[in-house]
Amino acid sequence: MLKKSEMFTLARNVLGIFSLYGFQKTSMEDIAAAAGVSRQSVYKKFGTKKKCYEWAIHTYLEDMYLRIFTHLENNEADPSLTLMNVFDTLIGDAIEISSNPHGPKTVDDVLKATHASPEDWPLRFRSRLTDFLICHDLTSKNNAHGVAFLLIAAGKGLLLEETSREQFLKDMNLIIESIKK
Numbered sequence: 001m002l003k004k005s006e007m008f009t010l011a012r013n014v015l016g017i018f019s020l021y022g023f024q025k026t027s028m029e030d031i032a033a034a035a036g037v038s039r040q041s042v043y044k045k046f047g048t049k050k051k052c053y054e055w056a057i058h059t060y061l062e063d064m065y066l067r068i069f070t071h072l073e074n075n076e077a078d079p080s081l082t083l084m085n086v087f088d089t090l091i092g093d094a095i096e097i098s099s100n101p102h103g104p105k106t107v108d109d110v111l112k113a114t115h116a117s118p119e120d121w122p123l124r125f126r127s128r129l130t131d132f133l134i135c136h137d138l139t140s141k142n143n144a145h146g147v148a149f150l151l152i153a154a155g156k157g158l159l160l161e162e163t164s165r166e167q168f169l170k171d172m173n174l175i176i177e178s179i180k181k
Contacts, residue, residue, distance in 0.1 A: 008063035010035055014056040015097055015106055022102035023053060057113045064089055065121045072132045079136040083151070083176045084169065086129070091155045091172070092165045099163055107159070126152060138180055147179050 002010065013034040018026050031052055032039040046052040071077075071085045098107045114121055129148040133139050139147045154175045162168040 007059050011056040011059035015060055018053060019097045019100035019103040019106040057110050061114055069128060072128045079138060080176055084173060087155045087172050088169060091159050091168060094159055095162055095165050095168050
């Protein structure tokens with residue numbers, strides 16, 4: 001049985017393969033190689049490429065949001081550093097995926113799955129981010145929901161603009177510093 005962190009790595013690797021070759025051209029052999037298992041194991045576990053793709057997206061999202069919520073619950077860390085960790089978790093891997101030939105389509109599929117999820121991750125994230133901003137006195141209570149929305153929108157905007165995780169982190173830091181009272 002794989003640990004949660006291993007599941008995320010596996011899902012991230014599988015999404016990486018789909019972002020390289022596209023859904024149509026990714027073979028079960030490609031998936032097996034990315035996962036470090038036999039092609040038969042992939043067939044046995046998922047049955048179809050589509051089910052494997054859906055699993056990878058869901059597992060990736062579940063782990064990503066779990067890590068984001070864990071960051072937001074950590075009241076010991078510097079709030080600016082926490083926000084950087086949150087947005088690196090939200091956007092950092094996605095930048096690496098989106099820079100591949102079929103990455104934009106893969107990221108689009110992940111975003112669609114996020115908003116269609118029964119877990120309501122985007123709403124829970126915005127709510128927890130709002131609470132974090134208020135708790136750490138980074139903005140007024142009246143503006144916190146709008147600032148949370150602005151940070152999320154800015155991060156997604158940078159996803160479209162940036163070609164490296166390093167540049168994203170630099171620009172996201174500039175945005176985070178600008179929202180402080």
